[in-house]
Amino acid sequence: MTKLELKVKSIQYRKTLLGCIKRANAGHTGGDLSCLDILNVLYNRVLNVSPETFDDPGRDRYVQSKGHSVEALYVVLADRGFFPESDLETLCCYRSRYAGHPTRKVRGIEQNTGALGHGLAFSVGVALAGKMDGAAYRAYTLVGDGELVEGSNWESMLTAAHYRLDNLVAIADRNRLQITGCTEDVCALEPLREKVEAFGWAVREVDGHDVAALTETLGAVPFASGKPSMVIARTVKGKGISFMENDPKWHHHVPTDEQYARAQQELDRLLREVQA
Amino acid sequence: MSFTPGAELGKPNLDVFCETLLSLARSDRNVLAVTSDSRGSGRLASFAAALPEQIVEVGIAEQNLVGVAAGLASTGKIVYAVSPASFLTARALEQIKNDVCYSDRPVKLVGISAGVSYGALGSTHHSTHELATLRAIENITIIAPADNLETAQAIKATATMEHPVYLRFGKRPLPHLHPPQTQFAVGKALTVWEGTDIALIATGETVQPALMAARKLQTQGVSARVLSMHTVKPLDVDALLQAARECRAVVTVEEHSIFGGLGEACAAVLMQAGIRIPFRIVGFPDAYLVTGSQLEIFEHYGITAQGLARTAQTMLAT
Ligand SMILES: [Mg+2]
Numbered sequence: 001m002t003k004l005e006l007k008v009k010s011i012q013y014r015k016t017l018l019g020c021i022k023r024a025n026a027g028h029t030g031g032d033l034s035c036l037d038i039l040n041v042l043y044n045r046v047l048n049v050s051p052e053t054f055d056d057p058g059r060d061r062y063v064q065s066k067g068h069s070v071e072a073l074y075v076v077l078a079d080r081g082f083f084p085e086s087d088l089e090t091l092c093c094y095r096s097r098y099a100g101h102p103t104r105k106v107r108g109i110e111q112n113t114g115a116l117g118h119g120l121a122f123s124v125g126v127a128l129a130g131k132m133d134g135a136a137y138r139a140y141t142l143v144g145d146g147e148l149v150e151g152s153n154w155e156s157m158l159t160a161a162h163y164r165l166d167n168l169v170a171i172a173d174r175n176r177l178q179i180t181g182c183t184e185d186v187c188a189l190e191p192l193r194e195k196v197e198a199f200g201w202a203v204r205e206v207d208g209h210d211v212a213a214l215t216e217t218l219g220a221v222p223f224a225s226g227k228p229s230m231v232i233a234r235t236v237k238g239k240g241i242s243f244m245e246n247d248p249k250w251h252h253h254v255p256t257d258e259q260y261a262r263a264q265q266e267l268d269r270l271l272r273e274v275q276a
Numbered sequence: 277m278s279f280t281p282g283a284e285l286g287k288p289n290l291d292v293f294c295e296t297l298l299s300l301a302r303s304d305r306n307v308l309a310v311t312s313d314s315r316g317s318g319r320l321a322s323f324a325a326a327l328p329e330q331i332v333e334v335g336i337a338e339q340n341l342v343g344v345a346a347g348l349a350s351t352g353k354i355v356y357a358v359s360p361a362s363f364l365t366a367r368a369l370e371q372i373k374n375d376v377c378y379s380d381r382p383v384k385l386v387g388i389s390a391g392v393s394y395g396a397l398g399s400t401h402h403s404t405h406e407l408a409t410l411r412a413i414e415n416i417t418i419i420a421p422a423d424n425l426e427t428a429q430a431i432k433a434t435a436t437m438e439h440p441v442y443l444r445f446g447k448r449p450l451p452h453l454h455p456p457q458t459q460f461a462v463g464k465a466l467t468v469w470e471g472t473d474i475a476l477i478a479t480g481e482t483v484q485p486a487l488m489a490a491r492k493l494q495t496q497g498v499s500a501r502v503l504s505m506h507t508v509k510p511l512d513v514d515a516l517l518q519a520a521r522e523c524r525a526v527v528t529v530e531e532h533s534i535f536g537g538l539g540e541a542c543a544a545v546l547m548q549a550g551i552r553i554p555f556r557i558v559g560f561p562d563a564y565l566v567t568g569s570q571l572e573i574f575e576h577y578g579i580t581a582q583g584l585a586r587t588a589q590t591m592l593a594t
Contacts, residue, residue: 098545104379111350112379115370121340124377128332133351152371155340162335212448 001044004274006211009044009079011036011271014240015264016075016088020076024071024091024262030237030250032072034175034208036141038233039076041214051081052104054108060137061126063111065119066102066144066173068252072099072108082108087183097161117150119143120170124156127168127228138221140169146178149187154199157228161200166222170201170230173208175237179251193232201230279444279455281468282487286452289445289481290388294319296431297356301330307354307435308332312341316357316388316447338363339340342371346381354384354435360394361403361444369409376440384434385442390420391481392560393446393535395569403444404560408536410442411509417441417462418509420480420531423453425590426506429460446481446531448570453483453504463507465515471501474588475519478529479505479538482558485574488581493519493588495528500588510540519545524553525591529579534559554591558584 001010013036015104018029021027029195042062043049049059053255064073071091078085083106090096097105111122119141126139143153145263148192160168189195202223214233221229238244241263255263281547286292289393292317301307301323310332324331332348334340337396338359345357351480357364364387365372387403396403410418419441421427421432434441453456453468460466468483469490478486490500501519505512505528520526526546528539530547539557558578566576574580 001280061350099318111346115374117339118371118375119345121343121371122347122350124340125344125349126351127347128344129351132329132353139347152337152339152343153540155334155337156343158338159340259570270345 003212004082006040006044007274008271010040010211011267011274013075013079015267017071018255018260019265020071020075020088020091021254023089025254026092027254028068028252029254030177030244031066031069031144031173032245033239034235034237034243035066035173037209038142038171038173038210038214039072041211041218043076043080043228045215046218047140048137052108053084058135058137061123061139062138063113063119063123063141064102065141065156066112066147067113068227070100070102073102073141075208077264116144116147117152120153120156123168124160125167127160127165128163128208130167131163131165137165138169140171142171142173145172145174145176145189146186148189157196157199157201158269161227164226165228166224166226168228169218172230172232174232174233175235177237177248178244179248180247185193188250188254196230200227202227203230203232205232205234208235240270248264281453282451283482284452288449289421289424289427290316290319290447290518292424292427293386293431293445294323294429297332298323298326300432301327302433304354305330306352307331308348310334310341310348310354310357312336312338312343312356312359314388316358319416319513321357321450322554332355332389334427338367339371340386342368342383345383346371346375346379349381349383350426356384356386358388360401362388362401365403365406365409374412377413380415380439382438383440387442387444389447390444391446391567392570392573393448394571396567398567399565402504402565405577406444407508407530407532407538411541413440416509417507419443419507421506422443422480422483422504423450423456424452425452425456426460426504426527430506431460433460433462444480446570448481449485453487454573463510463512464588465512466504466506467501468504469500469502471499472522474525474527474592475501475503475523476529476584476588477503477505477516477538477542479508479585482531482579485580487492487583489588490519491582492581492585496585496589498592505538508541511545513545516542516545517549517551520551520553525588527556527558527584529558529584532559534561542561554594556587556591558575558587
């Protein structure tokens with residue numbers, strides 16, 4: 001998939017995503033838009049997994065530790081053919097498989113998440129098993145920045161470095177916001193890179209909305225032999241919709257009819273610009 | 277030679293667990309022990325020495341222990357996550373609930389030094405809550421083996437179980453309660469002593485005092501049945517109902533709070549089956565527990581031959 005095709009996908013995913021959230025009248029809109037370009041690059045350029053190989057022991061594993069951004073993941077999985085796109089219409093509906101956080105009832109989902117600070121430990125286990133078996137797969141996990149205050153993440157970071165898990169890749173969705181406000185006001189994470197490096201990881205920072213840069217960075221793992229890799233993806237919560245960007249109110253806000261129409265118009269305009 | 281339950285002293289269940297796990301792991305390299313600086317006061321050291329590639333040490337980090345175990349299990353590893361019951365089931369409860377049970381990862385959670393095995397070390401080290409908490413979580417089997425045979429058989433049985441399981445036991449040497457050829461099955465209570473006046477339904481390391489109580493009651497002319505309800509969930513409802521229909525009273529015994537454990541599980545079954553007979557739950561009260569060894573604490577709360585016999589006599593007299 002070319003860089004242009006990836007850029008087009010990023011916009012189309014946003015259009016589909018907002019449709020799902022609007023229809024369900026539920027969703028973590030801001031965080032979905034923050035991590036959507038990362039998911040785009042992962043599933044279209046990086047991960048060695050497909051609907052056909054999802055049961056293959058050698059597949060790459062992706063675990064979304066920030067489970068609340070599940071709508072973004074559903075949109076990408078549907079596009080990749082893990083399930084019919086029409087299934088998205090049942091998001092959060094009575095008796096739907098498509099709950100507001102990831103579950104293994106949905107094809108393509110590796111692990112049930114939603115409570116924060118769980119994805120990394122699970123991925124350490126997956127990566128450790130890969131090392132034991134001499135398997136070629138990698139374990140990828142996406143963590144939110146607000147989520148990084150959960151102590152369990154730092155336990156897992158210690159274990160990952162101890163076992164030299166260079167087949168493990170954590171991506172931090174560093175949008176600097178959480179439900180209450182700025183991460184640095186709630187409980188300061190900075191200097192994040194230095195902290196993670198001090199825990200024995202190799203770290204790179206990247207613009208989390210630049211699909212070319214993401215492709216290059218995620219294609220360069222491991223960043224150091226014998227070390228787990230962390231990508232700090234600098235992102236914008238609500239990215240792509242002018243009035244949603246950098247506003248914590250959009251953490252789990254659903255657009256009104258008027259806001260929805262405006263958002264779709266902005267995306268249509270962007271799509272025409274990119275395609276021109 | 278005939279077998280007398282309780283006559284011969286065996287080993288601590290912890291030792292039997294370590295030996296059984298080592299033997300399973302020797303024949304299958306996918307069998308792993310995962311520990312959080314929790315090798316059972318060195319009893320898993322021989323496992324680590326014999327099969328260093330099959331033990332994963334995560335340090336003192338129980339949440340991480342359970343999450344990592346779930347990840348390992350997701351790849352097909354047969355994972356025994358071993359940690360003191362108190363820390364494993366309280367510190368890492370959310371990991372047990374989500375990473376293991378909700379996600380249906382067949383981790384074998386092994387709570388060592390369970391109940392009040394740590395004795396005088398105090399309440400921080402006791403697990404008198406986890407039968408209640410884990411019973412209320414969907415998709416987990418709970419087993420508290422009463423002797424060495426039950427422990428060895430339970431560990432072997434769990435190796436092939438496809439869903440989560442929690443095992444709890446202590447570290448005190450226990451007498452053999454069953455003849456060597458006994459068939460153990462998860463979810464099927466074992467009868468340790470036959471009787472028809474009163475049923476003592478116990479689990480884990482309280483089966484021994486229940487048996488001693490039954491023998492004491494026999495000398496007093498009371499016929500007491502003793503069941504080892506090693507599987508607390510799913511409960512052996514058939515054995516429970518049969519005991520309640522064939523006896524005049526039921527006493528449950530557990531190394532756990534009287535809230536939410538074996539006793540309340542049995543009470544719910546009996547009430548909903550319409551069986552109204554004298555019924556008593558013996559365990560730890562909703563109170564700050566006394567300081568003492570495991571056996572001193574048992575004694576204080578009436579979990580002894582004498583205490584349970586007295587409880588039984590009182591119930592049959594009413
Ligand atoms: Mg954030």
